[in-house]
Amino acid sequence: MLSSPVIRTSAVILAVIFLQACAAIKQIVDVQKPTANVTGVSLQNVDLEQATLLVDVEVANPNGFALKAAAFDLDLDIAESSVARVSQQDAELNIAANDKAVVQLPLSLKFEDIASALGSLDDYQAVPYAVLGSVTMNLPVLGSISLPVEHKDTLPVPRMPAISFVDASLKSVDWSGAEFALVLDVNNPNAFDLNLKSLSYALSSDGKALGGGDMKEVAISQGETRRLEIPLDVSLTNLGISLFRMLSGTDDVTLGLDATADLVPELGIWKPEPLSYKAERRLSR
Known part of the structure; x- marks a missing residue:
């Protein structure tokens, strides 16, 4: 038969484990939805035929535990027509607890595709565009969720003098x-x-x-x-x-x-x- 000191020690250990488990469960259950935003778009290169945009996507994790972004899907729309797309289904972006992380995604598009979407580029020195898409996150309890992203701006159309x-x-x-x-x-x-x-x-x-x-x-x-x-x-x-x-x-x-x-x-x-x-x-x- 166990002595009282041993029982008391075991009870304390079990209590600590139980409290830690409860805290972990509470942390997992109390999951806050992360957010994703396009924080910047820059031109990587441009010539008379095509342009490559670098899209900065920032994912914010408001939780007390780390998260992973599993996939990124972005479309570049001109006049509501998709002219370029990037899809990274194996992207593993780690976001630390209560932190943010940024991934940079390239979008390459041809000006002839823009011209097809608009009918012509003759009257355009710059064209309005929209970056639309989503970030897929893997969350405990909630599973996979999709975070929408959207950004609008204009793209210069270079012409020879x-x-x-x-x-x-x-x-x-x-x-x-x-x-x-x-x-x-x-x-x-x-x-x-x-x-x-x-x-x-x-x-x-x-x-x-x-x-x-x-x-x-x-x-x-x-x-x-x-x-x-x-x-x-x-x-x-x-x-x-x-x-x-x-x-x-x-x-x-x-x-x-x-x-x-x-x-x-x-x-x-x-x-x-x-x-x-x-x-x-x-x-x-």
């Missing part, structure tokens, strides 16, 4: 040569600013190079058409027969312009290739 050869005129002529003025328009059709870091140009007539040069950086605001006036001095020996005839008579002459523009948008993740441009203009005395 355009260069136009507007005019060429003869400013002056003397024994040393001639001074021409070239007028170019550079149009920025985007919803963001860009810098024309450099513009290299060369002028020719009848296949003969007349000269050229480089322009320094020019800032062009979103939606702006910037007019550039470029002076060009041509020596008498480089004028060529056609220009010489024009200067000495009334014949018109055709001038050819070759230009290369190095463009840097204020959208840091997009760096287009240098823009090449060729054009001709008739020049008269």
Whole structure:
């Protein structure tokens, strides 16, 4: 037969185990529903064909015990049509007790799919979109639950700037040569600013190079058409027969312009290739 001290010790141990079990059961039963939100969307990369968005999904755990997010399902909707989707069914995001955790999910979409959803992108510098989806959580007692997430914003649609050869005129002529003025328009059709870091140009007539040069950086605001006036001095020996005839008579002459523009948008993740441009203009005395 057990002695009283042994019985008392066993009773204390059993009481402690029972209280701990009760606390654990109460903790499990008293489960609070976690929350999920899209806390940010950033552009990872973008070009003229597609864009990749990084979607930050934050899951908050208000409970006194750790939880796991089991799956993430997100759709990117344009005009109520899904144009991109990401599904991670094996994602195991651990969220500590009374804490938050963030997972970053990539969404890649093609602009041709956006155009199909909208009918056309011709009139859009940016398009509204919605990130819709859910986070699946595994909770004790409650089992698997789905937490809805939603985020709305706009996505810039990048377009290549355009260069136009507007005019060429003869400013002056003397024994040393001639001074021409070239007028170019550079149009920025985007919803963001860009810098024309450099513009290299060369002028020719009848296949003969007349000269050229480089322009320094020019800032062009979103939606702006910037007019550039470029002076060009041509020596008498480089004028060529056609220009010489024009200067000495009334014949018109055709001038050819070759230009290369190095463009840097204020959208840091997009760096287009240098823009090449060729054009001709008739020049008269």
